[in-house]
Each structure stands twice: as C-alpha cells, then as structure tokens.
Amino acid sequence: MKAIKVGLLGIGTVGGGTFQVLRRNQDEIRGRAGRAIEIAMVADLDVERARAIVGDACPVVTDARQVIANPEIDIVVELIGGYGVAKTLVLEAIAAGKHVVTANKALLAVHGTEIFAAAHAKGVMVAFEAAVAGGIPIIKALREGLTANRIEWIAGIINGTTNFILSEMRSKGLDFATVLKEAQRLGYAEADPTFDIEGVDAAHKATIMSAIAFGIPVQFDKAHVEGITQLQAADIKYAEQLGYRIKLLGIARRRDTGVELRVHPTLIPAHRLIANVEGAMNAVVVQGDAVGTTLYYGKGAGAEPTASAVVADLVDITRLATADPEHRVPHLAFRPDAMSDLPILPMEQVHSAYYLRLRVADEAGVLSRITTILAEHDISIDAVLQRESAEGERQTDLIILTHDTQERRVNQALAQMQGLPSVLAPIVRLRKEELA
Numbered sequence: 001m002k003a004i005k006v007g008l009l010g011i012g013t014v015g016g017g018t019f020q021v022l023r024r025n026q027d028e029i030r031g032r033a034g035r036a037i038e039i040a041m042v043a044d045l046d047v048e049r050a051r052a053i054v055g056d057a058c059p060v061v062t063d064a065r066q067v068i069a070n071p072e073i074d075i076v077v078e079l080i081g082g083y084g085v086a087k088t089l090v091l092e093a094i095a096a097g098k099h100v101v102t103a104n105k106a107l108l109a110v111h112g113t114e115i116f117a118a119a120h121a122k123g124v125m126v127a128f129e130a131a132v133a134g135g136i137p138i139i140k141a142l143r144e145g146l147t148a149n150r151i152e153w154i155a156g157i158i159n160g161t162t163n164f165i166l167s168e169m170r171s172k173g174l175d176f177a178t179v180l181k182e183a184q185r186l187g188y189a190e191a192d193p194t195f196d197i198e199g200v201d202a203a204h205k206a207t208i209m210s211a212i213a214f215g216i217p218v219q220f221d222k223a224h225v226e227g228i229t230q231l232q233a234a235d236i237k238y239a240e241q242l243g244y245r246i247k248l249l250g251i252a253r254r255r256d257t258g259v260e261l262r263v264h265p266t267l268i269p270a271h272r273l274i275a276n277v278e279g280a281m282n283a284v285v286v287q288g289d290a291v292g293t294t295l296y297y298g299k300g301a302g303a304e305p306t307a308s309a310v311v312a313d314l315v316d317i318t319r320l321a322t323a324d325p326e327h328r329v330p331h332l333a334f335r336p337d338a339m340s341d342l343p344i345l346p347m348e349q350v351h352s353a354y355y356l357r358l359r360v361a362d363e364a365g366v367l368s369r370i371t372t373i374l375a376e377h378d379i380s381i382d383a384v385l386q387r388e389s390a391e392g393e394r395q396t397d398l399i400i401l402t403h404d405t406q407e408r409r410v411n412q413a414l415a416q417m418q419g420l421p422s423v424l425a426p427i428v429r430l431r432k433e434e435l436a
C-alpha cells in the first residue's frame, strides 16, 4: 500500500523529535500502521535550522500554506503552538480535507469546540495525544481504555516545568529563576514560560481531560487557575512536617451539580505514589466507578517523549483513514449528540480540605479565637501545628489543616480571621486533597 504522506508545520523541539522518531523506527511503524508514514514536506520560519534537521529527505518551505495546499499530503501535523496562526492553519488544513495531529493544548482548550465541529463536518480526524501529559497515553486511556466507566475525578501533575522547579527547589535548594532557566534549556517550557509557572498550561490540559472524562465542551475560560509563583518555601517545609508534599495539580471532579475544574498548588499525602513524582515527570490519577483508581506516569515534555504521542496519533489516523467516519472514536470520547451540559462550578462551590498558615501574635487566647471562627463556619479541624517562637520573638506561625469543606465557608472564615488584631500578616491558604 502506498505510504501515507505527512506535512509538518513547525520543526522545533517536538517537530524535530517527531522527525527523528519516525525515521529511526520506520520499519516498526510500518509494521504496525500497515503503511509507511513519510514526512513529505516541512514548513518552518527558520528554514536553515529546519534544513539542518531534515537534510534532503523532503522539501522545506517557510510558508505553511504550501504544505496545506500540497495535494499529496494526507495528514498535517501542527507543531507551531499558540492560539494565533496555528488556529488559522489548523482550520485551513481541515477545510482542505486533511487530517490533523497537534500537540497544541492551548489551541484546543480555547478553540476546541470550533475545531472539532469543523473536523466533524468535514469527516476528518483531529488527534491530540501529545497535547496532554506528552508521551503518556492519557487521552487514549480516558477515551478508550476507560470507556466503560463513569469517571469520577482526575488529578494530575500535568506540567513538567513546574514539577521540575518544585522538585529542584525542594531537593537541591536552588532558586526559582535558576531552575526555570534550566527547564527552558531542556525544552520543557512553553514559548512563554508564564503559561507554565502561572498554571495556564496545566489548566489547558485539565480542560481537555475534563471534556473527555465528562462529555462536556472544552471551557478553559471557566477553569480556576493558580500557579506556583506565590508559593513560599516555608509552606513546602511545614507541609513536609505534616506528612504532605506540595504539587501543582490539575483537578477535574464530577459533583451532582456540576464539574470542578481547577489548577492550584495542592498538599498531597507524602505516601501517595503521585506525591513522589519528581523532576519533569508527569502523572495522572483517574478514578472510575468500575476500575477504581488508576495511575499513569511518564515524561510529559521534551522532544522524543512528546514525539512518541505525535507518532502514535499518526499511526491511529493511518489505520482509520479509510474507515467510515461514523465508526471512528469521537474526538472528545462522547458523540457530539451525546454531550452533557453539566456546568463548570464556580470556585465558591468547590469542596476541598485546606491548609491555612497564620502569622499570629504569641499571646493567650489566639488559637481559641481562630478555632471559634472555624467552628462558626462549620469547618472541622484535622490538625494544628504551632511553631515554637524563637527567643525574644513575640509572634509565631500557626498552621491548621481542615477536613473537607466548601470553599465559600473557608473564604468567609478567612475574611473574619484576617480582621483579628492578633493575625499579623495575610493568611496563606492552600488546598489539600487525599486523592483516595
């Protein structure tokens, strides 16, 4: 059978990895796909760098539209990134009847509804395994492997850059800026690394997973997004003393009234497997009603780990390209006419346990005033830690762990506690999840 022809838009970190993996493993890939998969044309603005990778294997052009217009090309792989030109090119490729593979989670989390509708109407596939947790086949697992389940929740370390930063800061005592530079050098970080450190990239990925897990549209604009830039070393240390690790988690959880969709630094019991995921590694825990808890672990960023997912999508499309579109797996697991309108819940309605750190005057009655406020808001305390004040110091840190409660109650209690004269600094509030 004749080779399936691929056009690559963008040959940077992931594009370069994709080129190498396809070339190195071509025999195995042909054996699995039933046809050879060939990169027939590459477009990149940096044509010299692109030619240095591609050699004379195929033509290299600067204009991505030349690739889309090439009638030989069956699959367009978009590895440029961002919401701008990438969106136009993906929609143009679909309009030209090409299947699309993309690693672009930003694009799908924000414009997925439009893109999937266009692909459905045209009868082409849009595959995006590389967009979530890089090389880990989490899209495949959620959409196909766990298809029997009512999925209850997903919680994942889905940004390699921030996990690398948190790990290196904790284990080597390195500072934030140094570790971020190293993550950029290693090719983990986004073109704009604020997407990584402010939690935006993780929220893009959590948004995509929430859609597949619960059959809802992608709704990035409703996600709660907090990164790691406000996280303080003192809280990492106190969490450790209390038996917890702090990780940037992306969480999607089904409740009776809607879906929680949130990214924030989270305390996790130190004995959980996911609490021990270090460096740029990713891990996703999925709770299904039939299967119970499952865990997926691996490299979520970097050239070849991400290329592993891109090439898997190319093989999938190669196998299915001639199938009746009605028999393909729907883009978001549920058929378009079976999507749910379960809303994304506002943060005030989210349920979680909490870690609170209060800088308080070291004087009689402070603890009782604080616990009274918590009790008035029906918030039950799980543990309290009070740091011994240093000699001559008239203030101390008070750390409180709560049981599960509603965020609205915690907000109200915090506002009241913050007003106490013996609370001397802004209260630190982190969320805590048992993940069991």
Ligand SMILES: NC(=O)c1ccc[n+]([C@@H]2O[C@H](COP(=O)([O-])OP(=O)(O)OC[C@H]3O[C@@H](n4cnc5c(N)ncnc54)[C@H](O)[C@@H]3O)[C@@H](O)[C@H]2O)c1
Pocket: 009, 010, 011, 012, 013, 014, 015, 043, 044, 045, 046, 062, 063, 064, 078, 079, 080, 081, 082, 085, 103, 104, 105, 106, 130, 131, 134, 187, 188, 189, 190, 191, 300, 301, 302, 303, 306
């Ligand atoms: N790097 C990773 O580990 C990783 C992992 C998963 C997903 N992703 C996603 O993969 C995509 C690519 O990321 P990357 O790290 O390879 O980025 P990169 O910056 O290394 O590569 C992007 C390439 O696109 C080229 N480009 C830019 N504009 C172009 C245009 N108009 N036409 C043609 N080429 C153009 C650039 O010259 C560059 O070579 C992004 O969506 C990113 O979020 C990256």
Ligand SMILES: N[C@@H](CCO)C(=O)O
Pocket: 131, 133, 134, 158, 159, 160, 161, 162, 188, 189, 190, 196, 201, 300, 301, 302
């Ligand atoms: N910047 C992303 C790349 C993988 O999507 C990360 O650090 O996880």
Ligand code: NA
Pocket: 129, 130, 131, 132, 133, 134, 135, 136, 137, 138, 139, 309
């Ligand atoms: Na993946």
